[in-house]
Amino acid sequence: MTKRLTRREQVREETIEQILSIAREEMQAEGVAALSLGTIARRLGMRTPSLYTYFDSKNDIYDELFRRGFVEFGQWMDERPYQDGTLRENMESVMTTYMRFAQENQDLYQLMFQRPVPGFVPSEESMAVSLGQLDAAKAQFSQLLEREDMTLNIPFEEGRDLVIALAHGLTELHLANNPDLPVGQGRFGQLIPQAVQILLDAWQK
Amino acid sequence: MTKRLTRREQVREETIEQILSIAREEMQAEGVAALSLGTIARRLGMRTPSLYTYFDSKNDIYDELFRRGFVEFGQWMDERPYQDGTLRENMESVMTTYMRFAQENQDLYQLMFQRPVPGFVPSEESMAVSLGQLDAAKAQFSQLLEREDMTLNIPFEEGRDLVIALAHGLTELHLANNPDLPVGQGRFGQLIPQAVQILLDAWQK
DNA sequence: GTCTATAACGCGATAGAC
DNA sequence: GTCTATCGCGTTATAGAC
DSSP states (O other), X not given: OOOOOOHHHHHHHHHHHHHHHHHHHHHHHHOGGGOOHHHHHHHHTOOGGGXXXXXXSHHHHHHHHHHHHHHHHHHHHHTOSOTTSOHHHHHHHHHHHHHHHXXXXXXXXXXXXXXXXXXXXXXXXXXHHHHHHHHHHHHHHHHHHHHHTOOOSSOHHHXXXXXXXXXXXXXXXXXXXXXXXXXXXXXXXXXXXXXXXXXXHHHHO | OOOOOOHXXXXXXXXXXXXXXXXXXXXXXXXXXXXOHHHHHHHHTOOGGGGGGTOSSHHHHHHHXXXXXXXXXXXXXXXXXXXXXXXXXXXXXXXXXXXXXXXXXXXXXXXXXXXXXXXXXXXHHHHHHHHHHHHHHHHHHHHHHHHHTOOOSSOHHHHHHHHHHHHHHXXXXXXXXXXXXXXXOSTTXXXXXXXHHHHXXXXXO
16 A cells, blocks of 8 residues: 655655665675765766755665665565475575575675664664564574474573574675675585584584 | 884884874774774874874775784784683683684774775785784694594584684674673673584584 | 755865975 | 875755756
């Protein structure tokens, strides 16, 4: 039930999408912190101050991308494969999806999880979205372990946080060492099955 | 046997140390990418262009800190405790030292392992230092496993890289969630013993 | 009202003349 | 070491066009 838009409003929405799209391209190419309003404006055939009709500040552009990043991340997690499979399949799927999201959205990933922009602080609304998505991911993981009736020899929360740390660490190192290789290849990108193995070994012993 | 310095050279060296010291303070306080030459100059009672007497560019300041960061990191690793202890003690010591280095040198750590500065590319010399230190750390780890006569059920390199990923992931998450808590406390900062445990479980099964 | 432009401010890194 | 100057940045004020 999207609101009906006038011609003007529609053009405006398209321009906003173009701004965000160009911003993402520049962040991918030059790094998140290297984004400049001058570049966006020039590529749109505008002057820099005209951008302020669409966004109140550069931080607001970052903020919208930050927010959308977490929405997108939630969709990836909701739609990840092997959700009806074994625990092993599910854990591999979680870690692979996390790494692939980072790989294919390096700009958003940096913005969301690395905070490389000095002045940027997410708005309250965006922070709420981000915390909501992370909670949803946590809940998904809890259900998974409950369904399998796992008995861990460490508290559940600690096991979950080790999975997060391993996924995050492998992802960071994959992006640092082989940013162009797909998940599954490269020194760290190929280690997900082994990572899952050691987690399962530890839990099921 | 440091070269003998004239009075002038000595004063100059002291000024260079002051510049780097102030730079680190500002990076700690405001973020690595927020460092500004104007702030350094003002705190030294100088004008900004005068800094160019000591460093050819802002990047050269980053580069020197990057280089020193890896030298310092190597010293921490060389002097870490429990080097004559058990495998478990050694692994905990490696991960704890890595995390403590990051915690107590967050400015250098960001510069070394996160690259948050758009234009900054380490010089060849600094890159050589950094690669040398990382090789030394790897070699230390190899010797450790050889000494214990471990038989891993995965290739040695993969086991080593899982340790790196786990240490790096826990460190990143500790700094993101509880940057002010010491290593050993906080959601991720307290998980090193458990991380070592699952690695040992997997290897010795 | 909505979009665009120009002008200007303050700050950043940096180059050159003294 | 300084001062001066250039260039690019994000941002604001303001005025004109649709």
